[in-house]
Amino acid sequence: MPTVFVYWAPGRSASQKKAVSQRIYEALVEEGGARPEDVLIIFQNIEDGDSARPGLKAASSRITED
Amino acid sequence: MPTVFVYWAPGRSASQKKAVSQRIYEALVEEGGARPEDVLIIFQNIEDGDSARPGLKAASSRITED
Amino acid sequence: MPTVFVYWAPGRSASQKKAVSQRIYEALVEEGGARPEDVLIIFQNIEDGDSARPGLKAASSRITED
Amino acid sequence: MPTVFVYWAPGRSASQKKAVSQRIYEALVEEGGARPEDVLIIFQNIEDGDSARPGLKAASSRITED
Amino acid sequence: MPTVFVYWAPGRSASQKKAVSQRIYEALVEEGGARPEDVLIIFQNIEDGDSARPGLKAASSRITED
Amino acid sequence: MPTVFVYWAPGRSASQKKAVSQRIYEALVEEGGARPEDVLIIFQNIEDGDSARPGLKAASSRITED
Numbered sequence: 161m162p163t164v165f166v167y168w169a170p171g172r173s174a175s176q177k178k179a180v181s182q183r184i185y186e187a188l189v190e191e192g193g194a195r196p197e198d199v200l201i202i203f204q205n206i207e208d209g210d211s212a213r214p215g216l217k218a219a220s221s222r223i224t225e226d
Numbered sequence: 227m228p229t230v231f232v233y234w235a236p237g238r239s240a241s242q243k244k245a246v247s248q249r250i251y252e253a254l255v256e257e258g259g260a261r262p263e264d265v266l267i268i269f270q271n272i273e274d275g276d277s278a279r280p281g282l283k284a285a286s287s288r289i290t291e292d
Numbered sequence: 293m294p295t296v297f298v299y300w301a302p303g304r305s306a307s308q309k310k311a312v313s314q315r316i317y318e319a320l321v322e323e324g325g326a327r328p329e330d331v332l333i334i335f336q337n338i339e340d341g342d343s344a345r346p347g348l349k350a351a352s353s354r355i356t357e358d
Numbered sequence: 359m360p361t362v363f364v365y366w367a368p369g370r371s372a373s374q375k376k377a378v379s380q381r382i383y384e385a386l387v388e389e390g391g392a393r394p395e396d397v398l399i400i401f402q403n404i405e406d407g408d409s410a411r412p413g414l415k416a417a418s419s420r421i422t423e424d
Numbered sequence: 425m426p427t428v429f430v431y432w433a434p435g436r437s438a439s440q441k442k443a444v445s446q447r448i449y450e451a452l453v454e455e456g457g458a459r460p461e462d463v464l465i466i467f468q469n470i471e472d473g474d475s476a477r478p479g480l481k482a483a484s485s486r487i488t489e490d
Numbered sequence: 491m492p493t494v495f496v497y498w499a500p501g502r503s504a505s506q507k508k509a510v511s512q513r514i515y516e517a518l519v520e521e522g523g524a525r526p527e528d529v530l531i532i533f534q535n536i537e538d539g540d541s542a543r544p545g546l547k548a549a550s551s552r553i554t555e556d
Contacts, residue, residue, distance in 0.1 A: 281394025347526025
């Protein structure tokens with residue numbers, strides 16, 4: 161540890177993943193006092209049909225109506 | 227939050243996922259007091275070969291034998 | 293499976309948890325075709341200081357300004 | 359419960375998964391007092407590009423230099 | 425990786441946790457080909473009120489009635 | 491999403507958590523193209539007795555012996 165899981169939509173390139181994990185790593189070491197060799201980052205790519213925010217539309221239209 | 231993860235076998239249709247996530251969302255808002263726009267549901271589809279319940283067979287046969 | 297994790301803020305009562313888990317269970321069995329005895333729901337209570345949405349304030353003020 | 363998640367690289371055979379899950383199951387029942395029918399093991403196969411240990415190289419080269 | 429999460433009820437002693445994690449570790453190295461230094465096991469202790477299997481009672485009474 | 495889980499040892503201060511989550515957020519937005527309002531970071535504090543790396547000692551002493 162620290163062990164980090166990032167759940168997001170697929171489609172990020174290898175270089176994006178590298179840049180994101182490098183900066184998460186730096187945040188944990190520099191701000192969180194983590195030992196460099198202990199940081200593990202795992203990306204989980206969640207297909208569009210496998211995530212849902214059913215209440216978002218209602219909230220958005222409420223905001224739009226204001 | 228609430229953030230919900232559902233781990234299950236693959237094969238559910240888009241409309242099944244929609245119905246399940248809608249009802250989970252309603253449960254969290256109506257019973258749990260969650261704000262509608264905060265509810266996120268993520269489905270993770272676990273292939274058959276990637277889950278195991280080694281103790282189930284033993285328990286089942288014990289029940290059957292009774 | 294289905295195995296369900298609900299991450300949310302602490303403070304829900306036992307009866308709220310029971311009502312939420314009952315309805316999640318019904319959603320999975322009735323809409324998702326799950327076997328009743330296979331459904332497991334786990335609540336994880338995340339203290340206020342242990343979650344962050346740093347980009348929410350920016351988005352909210354943007355909306356308010358409109 | 360116990361519910362166990364194993365995050366690892368893909369490529370393990372069905373028989374390897376069976377052997378690993380059988381032994382995890384035995385550990386939980388024999389050492390942890392779990393009921394046999396309650397043990398569920400889920401494998402999540404994380405592709406090489408979806409995990410990163412940015413601090414490992416630095417640590418390794420430090421060790422090699424010693 | 426392998427990174428392992430064990431979700432179970434609280435109350436296991438330190439020596440039980442040590443025995444369980446040692447045997448999970450051995451399973452992953454001996455059967456799964458994992459590198460010893462990469463294996464991390466994390467226990468998450470789920471309070472009784474924070475897990476639910478609403479369909480279990482129904483199934484149990486059905487079995488008892490047979 | 492992106493939804494991020496950070497599993498680490500307890501003891502980080504509120505300001506450390508704030509700094510870490512701010513920088514993880516920036517990494518996801520600036521490098522990963524995430525929408526600011528969608529980023530959620532959750533910290534899970536794993537007590538010392540609830541994590542184990544049984545193979546680390548063996549590896550460390552092997553390195554020390556070299």
